[in-house]
């Protein structure tokens with residue numbers, strides 16, 4: 342089929358859309374691939390839909406090649422199974438809920454573990470039926486708090502989700518590995534370089550989970566990589582190496598001191614090092630010796646809320662995303678004046694361990710950074726305005742209720758695996774694989790008979806690829822200031838033929854080439870518009886981003902057309918008679 346610009350349902354835009362912050366979003370809208378219908382919800386126009394279907398096809402071919410079977414489930418789902426796994430509540434505001442005419446609750450599927458599990462339970466009952474891996478490619482619905490960057494983070498988006506079912510742990514590992522390998526080949530084929538990082542399991546739970554991130558500046562995820570071993574992790578999930586506890590015999594007793602004019606950690610450290618009675622005798626105090634205690638409010642999916650105190654070394658901030666991942670499914674909110682007014686034991690700016698802990702004066706749970714091990718010596722709030730306590734020793738003078746990995750990770754921090762230093766980069770999550778284990782099968786009672794005729798709970802994995810997001814990620818990596826530059830397999834066409842001029846001849850040649858190419862299986866986009874100027878046509882061709890652009894223009898009088906490589910801008914003039922063979926070759930390479 343030849344797509345004709347003269348009749349194509351397309352309007353390219355000269356201006357960037359006002360709401361587009363990242364290049365892929367800007368260009369996909371300007372080049373007429375997608376149109377916004379509502380926040381985080383997009384319509385697909387012919388070029389966009391073709392490109393999208395190409396991504397889908399690649400994903401499908403790779404899944405089929407791995408032996409996974411495609412099925413298709415509804416997107417409109419009943420509440421009951423999600424109730425049984427706890428996710429009806431756990432998802433909180435993140436899912437779209439609706440009622441039917443009888444008042445029954447439904448949701449639009451954010452992901453489908455429950456329904457896949459029930460379907461397998463419906464059909465299979467023996468270990469002989471397993472292992473099984475099934476998948477679908479489907480639109481998902483999540484009421485994202487911050488839809489962003491067009492189809493990169495939509496509220497409606499398409500996902501390929503697979504699920505594996507095994508009778509034992511070894512089977513799960515094998516299925517997980519098979520998916521991991523299939524993901525590597527899928528992303529390689531899509532031209533998306535990727536880093537596989539350890540991740541937090543979030544709503545899924547389970548033991549092992551890894552994300553595929555494609556490095557890009559516009560990504561919302563940050564990840565670390567070790568400079569010496571092969572460790573990589575989402576910063577959300579990076580665990581700080583926990584130091585050994587230290588003996589505290591001989592350390593000075595804790596003492597409360599007046600510390601006027603120390604609004605910042607830096608001014609506090611300066612004061613500590615400038616006064617004889619405050620100084621340490623072994624080395625100067627550092628910001629990392631101060632213990633900063635913050636109060637946040639956790640809101641649980643049930644709607645209940647509680648205050649939580651977090652102690653981190655004063656040279657580090659609490660990283661919101663790390664904290665959020667640690668307290669999931671609760672969400673974090675800032676504390677208010679009222680929260681402090683209701684709890685006078687918390688003296689803002691001077692909150693210290695003495696009042697923190699479930700059984701202490703403020704009655705708030707107290708979690709500290711794992712670096713706060715027994716024997717470490719701190720300067721921290723004394724719970725009185727203007728006062729700090731110096732030489733407060735963990736394990737001797739205070740105990741927290743537990744630890745939390747909430748402090749920011751910084752470039753140069755030690756690798757949790759080998760201790761060398763970490764580097765940090767940004768990326769977009771394009772895939773996520775989970776070894777779920779038995780959580781869903783247990784909740785929904787998916788059992789099979791094992792070899793000995795005994796009922797055993799099935800163990801599962803769940804694996805997702807963001808198909809529509811992958812298209813955005815590909816666009817993000819394949820563009821210049823003029824427009825998109827598609828990899829051939831994703832491009833809505835192989836060749837973009839542009840006919841220019843006032844005479845009929847270039848148009849006739851263009852038509853003839855298009856027909857010949859089409860007959861040889863080459864997908865053609867033909868700019869046969871008579872009213873548009875050559876400049877408009879060339880700009881549109883660059884914007885749309887088909888990898889090969891053929892111009893039938895002025896050189897027609899010499900019997901030649903120009904073939905341009907969109908990526909390199911390399912142009913060659915070819916005799917009309919040779920151009921079809923040449924293009925067939927180019928498209929095959």
Ligand code: ATP
Nearest residue numbers: 485493494495498500770771772773805806807810
């Ligand atoms: P994110 O952390 O980006 O919100 P997630 O961890 O919630 O993603 P998963 O539940 O792991 O996402 O979903 C599987 C895949 O679906 C993700 O790896 C991502 O590629 C894609 N995806 C998730 N949410 C969105 C969205 N709002 N828009 C587009 N794609 C998405």
Ligand code: MG
Nearest residue numbers: 552770772773
């Ligand atoms: Mg994920």
